Amino acid sequence: MTQKLVIIGAGMAAGRVLDHLTDAQENGSGADWDVTLFNAEPRGTYNRIMLSPVLSGDKTYGDIVTHDDDWYSAKGVDTRFGVKVTEIDRVAKIIRGDDGREVSYDKLVFATGSNPFIIPMPGHDLDGVIAYRDLEDTQEMMSLTAGQKAVVIGGGLLGLEAAAGMAARGVEVTVVHLMGHLMERQLDEPAGYLLRKALVDKGITVKCSANSKEITGENGKVKALMLDDGTELPCDLLVMAVGIRPNTGLAADIGLACGRGIHVDDQLGTSDQNIFAIGECVEHNGDIFGLVAPIFDQAKVLAKVLQGEDAEFVNREVSTKLKVTGCDLFSAGDFAEGDDRDDIVFRDPARGVYKRLVLQDNKIIGAVMYGDTADGSWFYGMIKDGTDVSDMRDTLIFGPAYQGGSSSDPLSAVAALPDEAEICGCNGICKGEIVKAINDGATDLGAIRATTKASASCGTCSGLVEQVLAVTLGDEFVVPTEAPMCGCTDLTHEDVRRLIKSQELKSMPAVMQELGWKTSCGCHVCRPPLNYYLLADWPLEYSDDPQSRFINERKHANIQKDGTYSVVPRMFGGMTTPDELRAIADAADKYSVPTVHVTGGQRIDLLGVKGADLPAIWKDLNDAGMVSGHAYAKGLRTVKTCVGKDHCRFGTQDSTGLGIQLEKALWGSWAPHKVKLAVSGCPRNCSEATCKDIGVVCVDSGYQIGVAGAAGMDVKETERLADVATEQEVLDMTIAFMQLYRENAKYLDRAYKWVAKVGLDWVKEQVVENEDERNALIERFKISQSVYQKDPWAEEIAKEADQYEPIANLTLEAAE
Amino acid sequence: MTNWIDIGPLEAVRKRGARIIKAPGRDLAVFRTIDDDVFALVNACPYRDGPLSEGIVHGRMVTDPLYNWVISLETGLAQGADEGSVETFPVKVENGRILLDLETVAQRSAA
Numbered sequence: 004m005t006q007k008l009v010i011i012g013a014g015m016a017a018g019r020v021l022d023h024l025t026d027a028q029e030n031g032s033g034a035d036w037d038v039t040l041f042n043a044e045p046r047g048t049y050n051r052i053m054l055s056p057v058l059s060g061d062k063t064y065g066d067i068v069t070h071d072d073d074w075y076s077a078k079g080v081d082t083r084f085g086v087k088v089t090e091i092d093r094v095a096k097i098i099r100g101d102d103g104r105e106v107s108y109d110k111l112v113f114a115t116g117s118n119p120f121i122i123p124m125p126g127h128d129l130d131g132v133i134a135y136r137d138l139e140d141t142q143e144m145m146s147l148t149a150g151q152k153a154v155v156i157g158g159g160l161l162g163l164e165a166a167a168g169m170a171a172r173g174v175e176v177t178v179v180h181l182m183g184h185l186m187e188r189q190l191d192e193p194a195g196y197l198l199r200k201a202l203v204d205k206g207i208t209v210k211c212s213a214n215s216k217e218i219t220g221e222n223g224k225v226k227a228l229m230l231d232d233g234t235e236l237p238c239d240l241l242v243m244a245v246g247i248r249p250n251t252g253l254a255a256d257i258g259l260a261c262g263r264g265i266h267v268d269d270q271l272g273t274s275d276q277n278i279f280a281i282g283e284c285v286e287h288n289g290d291i292f293g294l295v296a297p298i299f300d301q302a303k304v305l306a307k308v309l310q311g312e313d314a315e316f317v318n319r320e321v322s323t324k325l326k327v328t329g330c331d332l333f334s335a336g337d338f339a340e341g342d343d344r345d346d347i348v349f350r351d352p353a354r355g356v357y358k359r360l361v362l363q364d365n366k367i368i369g370a371v372m373y374g375d376t377a378d379g380s381w382f383y384g385m386i387k388d389g390t391d392v393s394d395m396r397d398t399l400i401f402g403p404a405y406q407g408g409s410s411s412d413p414l415s416a417v418a419a420l421p422d423e424a425e426i427c428g429c430n431g432i433c434k435g436e437i438v439k440a441i442n443d444g445a446t447d448l449g450a451i452r453a454t455t456k457a458s459a460s461c462g463t464c465s466g467l468v469e470q471v472l473a474v475t476l477g478d479e480f481v482v483p484t485e486a487p488m489c490g491c492t493d494l495t496h497e498d499v500r501r502l503i504k505s506q507e508l509k510s511m512p513a514v515m516q517e518l519g520w521k522t523s524c525g526c527h528v529c530r531p532p533l534n535y536y537l538l539a540d541w542p543l544e545y546s547d548d549p550q551s552r553f554i555n556e557r558k559h560a561n562i563q564k565d566g567t568y569s570v571v572p573r574m575f576g577g578m579t580t581p582d583e584l585r586a587i588a589d590a591a592d593k594y595s596v597p598t599v600h601v602t603g604g605q606r607i608d609l610l611g612v613k614g615a616d617l618p619a620i621w622k623d624l625n626d627a628g629m630v631s632g633h634a635y636a637k638g639l640r641t642v643k644t645c646v647g648k649d650h651c652r653f654g655t656q657d658s659t660g661l662g663i664q665l666e667k668a669l670w671g672s673w674a675p676h677k678v679k680l681a682v683s684g685c686p687r688n689c690s691e692a693t694c695k696d697i698g699v700v701c702v703d704s705g706y707q708i709g710v711a712g713a714a715g716m717d718v719k720e721t722e723r724l725a726d727v728a729t730e731q732e733v734l735d736m737t738i739a740f741m742q743l744y745r746e747n748a749k750y751l752d753r754a755y756k757w758v759a760k761v762g763l764d765w766v767k768e769q770v771v772e773n774e775d776e777r778n779a780l781i782e783r784f785k786i787s788q789s790v791y792q793k794d795p796w797a798e799e800i801a802k803e804a805d806q807y808e809p810i811a812n813l814t815l816e817a818a819e
Numbered sequence: 820m821t822n823w824i825d826i827g828p829l830e831a832v833r834k835r836g837a838r839i840i841k842a843p844g845r846d847l848a849v850f851r852t853i854d855d856d857v858f859a860l861v862n863a864c865p866y867r868d869g870p871l872s873e874g875i876v877h878g879r880m881v882t883d884p885l886y887n888w889v890i891s892l893e894t895g896l897a898q899g900a901d902e903g904s905v906e907t908f909p910v911k912v913e914n915g916r917i918l919l920d921l922e923t924v925a926q927r928s929a930a
Contacts, residue, residue, distance in 0.1 A: 183834075192853065339854035340878035342891045342898070524853055527875040527882035527889070550835035554873040554884035562884060566870045614839075614870075810838035810849060811826035816921055 005035045007107060008309065009098055011088050011253070012114035013042035015051060016282030016298050018070045020112065023306030025078045034310055038080045039106050041098075044137060045085035047071050052295060054141045058168030064138060081106075091257045093275055110309065113254055113265055113273070113280035117247035117293075122156070126218025131225035132241045135165045140242075147240055149173025154228045154238040156215055158185040162244035163202065170207050177208040177236050179215055179228065181245075184512065189323050189334045191523060193350075193357050194373040196512030200355070201330045210234075212546070249284045249291055264291045269315035271305045281305050290318050333379035336369035336386045337361065340523060344368070349400045352517045353419035358400055359523060365393045378402035417470040425505035426471065427464045432457035434471055441475045448472070466498045489528035491520050496532060496749040503536050509544045511537065511551070525551075532750030535637065535673060539745045542787040555635035558807075559795045560617055568617060569610040571634035572624045573670065576644045576662035576682075577605030586627030594620050604641030604679065606632055618804040621796035630670075630794035637751075638673040639680075639741075642666040643691070647684035647701070656701035658684035661730050665699075665737060671792035672741065672784070675748040675757070680737070693721050696754040697737055706733045710740055710766070711758040719755050722763050725771045739770045739777045742784040821909065823918040829855065832917070837872035837881070840919070843928040848872035849910060849917060850892050852879055857917055858892035859910040865890075865903025 008024075010017050017040065024036060048070035056062040075082050086100040091111070099105045119134030121127050133140050144165060147153060151174055155166045158180030166176045178185075184195030185202075199209050216231040218241060227237045249264035260266040260274035264286030271279045281301045283292055292298055297318055307314035323334050338361050340346065349358040354374060360382065361369035366389050370382040381403045385392065392399055422435030432455050440454045451457055451468055458465045472480045487493045494502070499518065508514045511533055515525065525533065530551035537545040549557045560568035572587065587607055591599050598610035612620055621631070633640060644662035648654030662682040669680070681692035682699045692698030694714040698721045700707045705728040709721025725736055743766060748757035758766055769776050799807075832838045832851040839862055840847040848862035848871055856879065862872050869885035879892045889898040895905035906927065909920040 339856050340852065341856075341893060342879050343893060344879075522878070524877060526877045527887070530875065530877065550833060550876065553875065558873065562870075562873065564867065564885065566868070614873075805831070806833070806836075806838070809841045809846070810831055810917075811919075812841040813824075813826075813847075813919075813921065813924055814841050814843050816824065816925075 005037050006109040007039070008036040008110050008112070009039045009041070009106060009108040010112045010114055011041045011098075012116055012282070012284075013040050013044070013048050013070070013082075013084070014114060014116045014282065015048065015069070015295065016116070016302055017112070017114040018048035019299050019302035020114070020281065020306050020309075021070070021078070021080065023303060024309065027306065027310055036309070038078075039108075040075065040080050040082050041086055041088050041100060042082070042084045043087050046138070047075060047082070047084065049138070051137075054135075054138070055164040055168055057138075058141050058144055058165065059171045060145075088253060091253070093257055093278075096277065109277065111278045112305070113259075113278065113284055114282050115250040115253060115280075115284045117283040118250050119243065120246045120248050121243055122215065122245060124215060124217050126220055126225070127243075129218055129220040129225045130223055131239065132218060132243065135161050135242055135244045136247075144169055144240065144242065145172070147172065147174045150175065151239045152237055153177075153240045153242065154179060154236050155242045155244060156180075156228070157242075157244035157246070158182070158209070158211065159188070159244065159246070160186060162242070163198075165242050165244055166202070166207050167205065170205055175206075175208075177210065177238075178202070179213045179230070179236070180209070180211045181214060183212050185209070185211065186332070190332060190373070191338055191359065191371050192512045193359070193516050193523060194332065194334075194371050196510065196516055197355055197357055197373045198330055198332065200513075247283065247293060249286065251284060254280065254284070262286045262289075269304075269317070270308045271301055271316060272308075279305055279308070287316065287318060294323070331372075331374060331376040333372040333376035334370065335379070335383045336367070338369035338371050346523055347396070347400045348521060348523060350516055350519045351419070352519060353421075357516060360400060362392065362396075365391050365396075367392060367399075417467065418474045420506075426467050426501070427455075427457035428501065428504060430456040437468060437471045438475050441472060446472070446476060446480070464497065464501045466495045467501055470498070488532065489526055491515075491522045491525055491529050492518060494518060499533070500536050500540075500747070500749070503540055509537065509541045511548065535675065535750050538673060538791070539787070542790045556637070558614070558617065559621075559631055559635065559799060560612070561635045563610065565611075567611045567613055569608050569634070570612050570617070570620055570624075571602065571606055571608045571632040572629035573632035573666075574606040574629075575666045575670075576642055576659050578644075578659060578663065579606075583627060583629060586624060586629070590620050590623045593623065602634070602641075603643075604634075605643050606634075606641065608634070615807050615809070618800045618807050622800050625794070625797055625800070631796045633670065633795075636673065637676050639666070639669040639671070639678050641679055642669075643679070643681040643695075645682075645684045645689040651684055653687060654684035654701070655703050656684060656706070658682045658690070658699075658701050661699065661701075661706075661733060662690075664730065664734060668734060668738060668788075669741060671794075672745070672788060673791060674741070674745050675750050676753045678741065678744075678754065694718065695721065697721075697740060699733055699737075704728070706730075708733060708736050711755040711763070713753060713755045715753070717755070722758070724763075724767065735777060735781060736770055738784050739780040740766065742780040742787075743769050745787075746780075746783070820922055821920045822922040823911070824921045825916050826919050827917055829857070829912050829915050829917055832857070835876040837874075837876065839872050842924050845928075846870075846872075847908060847919075847924070849919070850876055850881060852876060852892070855912070857910050857912055859908040859919055860890070860892065860895055861906045863905065864888050865897060865905060866901070871905065 050067045050069055053067040086102050089101050090099040097105050097107050119136045133143055153169050153174050153176050155162045155178045158178055166178045170176045184192050185198050202209055214231040216229045219227045225241050227235050229235055251261045251265050254265045255261045265280040265284055267280050267285045267287050271281050273280050282298050301316050304314040304316040345362045347360040356374035358372045360367050367385045372379055420434050424434045426434050436455055437457050445451050445454045458468045488496050508517055534548050534551040538547050554562050560570050591609055594616050596609045596611055600608045602608050642662040642665045644659045647658035678696045680697045681690040681695045683690045683692040684701050692700050694712040698709045707726050708724045710724045712721035713719040744754050834853050837848045837850040846862040847859055850858045862870055864871055864883040866886055866888050869883040871881050873884040874881040880889050882889050888901050895907040897903040908923050911918050
């Protein structure tokens with residue numbers, strides 16, 4: 004007996020169900036169905052996945068149609084395209100469309116798909132703000148011409164396809180992504196970095212960790228996207244590709260059980276025994292679906308159920324193998340880190356290849372691959388089968404075709420550098436010139452220095468030059484062993500600093516990928532120095548990562564051994580006022596500060612402040628006009644002064660005023676280690692300027708600037724950098740020295756250790772003798788200060804105050 | 820028996836960060852890794868009670884902010900040459916909310 008089947012939605016899921024049903028009927032098996040198909044889009048079924056090639060111009064709409072009108076009429080399907088279903092009577096089993104026509108059903112299938120999620124920010128309803136979902140959206144993107152601008156919100160698969168498709172048409176595209184790296188659901192950070200790099204190479208601008216604030220318009224049409232940091236991105240079209248929501252509206256209206264999607268059981272049945280649902284609109288055991296593989300599985304199961312056969316849908320774990328704009332990606336399984344898990348990481352910086360396998364109990368449980376995904380299905384098979392890989396661990400990462408290879412070469416990062424990679428920054432010597440010198444007979448560091456000058460100046464690239472020697476000479480050269488940064492790399496601090504500059508590595512994933520890091524996200528030993536090197540070298544491009552800082556710099560206070568903190572407001576040049584002292588005294592009372600101590604750097608330390616009280620005490624001190632003293636920072640601490648000629652009968656210059664000027668110029672700057680200054684008004688040196696990182700002694704004729712002093716684990720007198728006549732020259736020399744130290748020293752080397760390595764003569768050449776270089780250093784310092792000279796206390800109060808509070812208080816609940 | 824209680828949204832804890840949970844007698848800390856896994860431990864390093872919530876989180880480990888002991892977030896065991904362990908508590912994320920087993924917290928604080 005013929006029964007009536009009605010399907011709402013003619014997308015890929017419905018198309019596949021009809022394929023199975025009509026096949027079965029042609030084979031003469033199962034029930035006989037009279038099918039009516041509703042579709043809100045005024046057309047039949049096409050392959051939505053292939054909209055991207057249509058956008059980029061590789062295919063036409065005709066190429067991607069899977070079921071056209073002819074197909075449906077040949078199969079006897081009654082199609083109602085362009086008709087919206089307005090009413091369903093579950094008792095009478097009748098459906099009515101917005102064309103007023105009714106149709107009755109014995110079984111009904113919801114295949115209503117999903118709706119793109121539109122962020123309800125101001126301006127989302129302007130003309131030219133679209134999603135990326137159907138042919139209309141695609142055509143709107145295709146209507147842009149070369150030179151026009153588009154912004155895509157969303158760095159997932161769909162957003163990137165839209166961006167790449169438009170970029171291929173010459174459109175200037177910017178992708179704005181909320182998360183820290185692209186496609187964070189499918190890719191780990193290193194793979195996300197490589198993908199970003201590939202997109203940037205195609206001319207697409209990518210902004211990660213970017214929060215959209217509002218869309219501005221003109222005459223009802225989109226004009227620009229505003230980010231919450233104030234950036235304005237002008238655009239002619241704005242595409243929101245931030246995700247999809249199962250389309251449950253109609254199902255919920257008629258009282259079917261819905262959660263995020265329409266609830267279905269293993270037979271795709273809903274809470275009404277005559278109604279089924281399939282595809283992106285359903286929720287099955289808490290899962291919702293966006294990939295085509297499980298949806299096609301559902302179609303197969305539903306067709307069998309409708310034919311009266313036994314079948315059940317099981318959501319299998321899927322691997323994702325994707326090609327985003329020509330970049331191969333693969334991910335499968337669980338790729339989180341864990342200490343019961345081992346990572347096997349393979350990086351080939353020159354080819355842009357990254358592969359990571361996550362092993363647990365000698366079985367692969369996750370895989371992420373970028374650039375070369377040929378072995379993806381082999382690894383995926385082993386994840387599914389739980390294959391024991393102990394016997395092939397050594398060569399596993401090389402894939403099925405490569406068993407028994409040699410172990411990887413620690414020098415591969417240097418070997419992979421192109422000939423034009425700069426090795427010696429001081430003298431502008433590239434790898435190719437060094438290789439040529441080696442081939443011409445220079446076989447040790449001394450000979451290289453003599454023939455090319457590479458590493459002959461500041462010397463920080465010596466390690467790299469030796470590695471180039473080792474790579475070029477092979478066994479004939481033994482690299483003197485110098486300690487690498489940490490277990491994550493074989494490179495030394497100096498190597499890493501040099502390569503960050505010469506290879507223009509501007510993010511932590513960039514450093515780790517291009518320099519072949521052995522772990523996926525570093526460790527507590529390498530992350531703080533990398534964070535410093537990146538922010539010092541790329542102040543405008545890199546954004547500081549608080550999670551890669553030690554506690555004191557993350558909480559802007561010094562942690563004490565009992566877990567409380569000490570708080571030190573800044574007193575420029577050691578000067579204070581009765582009002583400031585009263586505010587400090589009030590704060591000490593209010594927050595029950597047990598210890599108040601005057602520091603050696605001429606300011607007042609409030610010790611024993613509770614972590615949760617930090618934002619409040621800072622607020623009080625801010626309100627009294629004080630800022631953080633950075634007493635916790637690897638950066639500028641204090642400028643200690645004596646009272647100078649205004650009061651002292653021996654004073655020769657305004658030492659206090661000069662100290663204040665210096666502190667006002669330098670405060671807020673991060674450095675490889677702490678930096679302390681002092682200015683003394685006469686050679687009696689009451690402010691102890693001759694054992695500081697930078698110390699100025701005033702004399703009748705002007706100022707003596709000393710550097711590289713210390714009074715810590717080592718006690719060392721400063722060495723004379725220069726004698727100058729004016730305060731301006733003191734400021735210039737000091738800032739230039741600070742910047743040279745910031746740009747070149749190894750993390751945790753105080754200035755005196757660094758000067759001992761590079762030599763005072765080299766420092767003088769840069770800072771004193773070469774005026775152009777001095778001015779360039781000052782300019783770069785100013786650029787850095789434009790970003791970093793800010794009061795961290797005020798910032799924390801404004802943005803992060805809740806982080807200082809407990810997330811929850813269970814003292815009452817748990818006691819009950 | 821378990822009694823999962825909601826202690827807040829996942830976003831309340833930074834990636835590679837931690838937040839304190841006040842509990843009877845002592846503080847706990849809930850950690851979030853770069854891959855959005857969460858762990859709950861007593862907020863005290865076995866060596867001199869360093870507040871682990873303030874340490875650097877890397878992989879599934881945290882480094883004690885006072886003396887650089889490295890503690891496994893999964894097992895609570897000190898890594899490397901150091902010996903000691905920190906109590907861990909059942910915690911999970913569902914629908915973007917962090918859930919902690921109050922039963923275990925209550926039992927251990929009563930004991």
